[in-house]
Amino acid sequence: MSAPRWMPARVAEAVPSTAHARVLRLAVPGWPGNLPGQHLDVRLTAEDGYQAERSYSIASSGPGELVELAVDEVVDGEVSHYLVRVVEPGDAMEVKGPLGAYFVWDAGDPSPVQLVAGGSGIVPLLAMLRARVAGGVGGPFRLLYSVRSAADAMYRDEIDALASGDIEVTWAYTRAAPDGWGGRVGRLGPTEVAAATWPPDQKPLTYVCGPTGFVEAAADALVAAGHDPLRVRTERFGGR
């Protein structure tokens, strides 16, 4: 496999996801396809030559030249602001990828899979969920998705529709729960993590993605509960 290089990309679709996030589908001629969980680098070049690069997880996987990203606007984030508020279909940028062989799911692995997402950390995990459903192979999946409120959940309708049979979904709300919600509202603690995840004796492969503080807390809770640290893979989006 040759090293990834910068490739021209064009925005094919830009769809609002939440009040502060957008789903972008990029047309990338020659995109070699990607595994579920991989990311890419985006490079934007201003008219004066100023360049900015950021990494974004890919929500899609498999062959094809249409690559889906979902971008959450970061406070004071120049690139995320541009991608969420400004860019329009037809606009050009560059991408480099696919990148990352660590935070990927192998459809040939029959292990149960535990996904733990905080906020926009859902993006690479959704790629894994979609691949699991589309491929019909792989072990059973559980997703624990922590959001501030229902309105802050990216891909909320799609995730609710995916939940059935081999796919279990547990929502956690840190600020406000939807009407009729019987559960607790607040940050995930070890008790909530243990209740919504595979027990250690099932030897799941676990993928935790979200803001740094969320990932540290969730991964620590899983390891303290007896999960093998080598089977708890993490990807931190930064911030607290």
Next chain:
Amino acid sequence: MRQHPEGPRGPAEVVDGNAIAGSLRALLETDATVVVVECAHCGASAPMATAVVEVDERAAIVRCRGCTRTLFTVLRHDERVELRIAAVASLSTPPA
């Protein structure tokens, strides 16, 4: 034509950098996130994806998650990338 060494216990052969191209290709073509980094300070060994990275537009400081020692720094000058190794004991391809 270079000679083959005399076997596992034979004398070392002195050649040039071209001779290690084949062996290093496996490491240099491996996706960086799965390359195993061994910390020269505390001895911890882990995939690069798990390291602590402090990043801005010009540099990425990569630290050991165990002892916080700087493992290496990646500096970017336009299209060029410079790697400055600080406390790496070894880099190795991931376990099969």
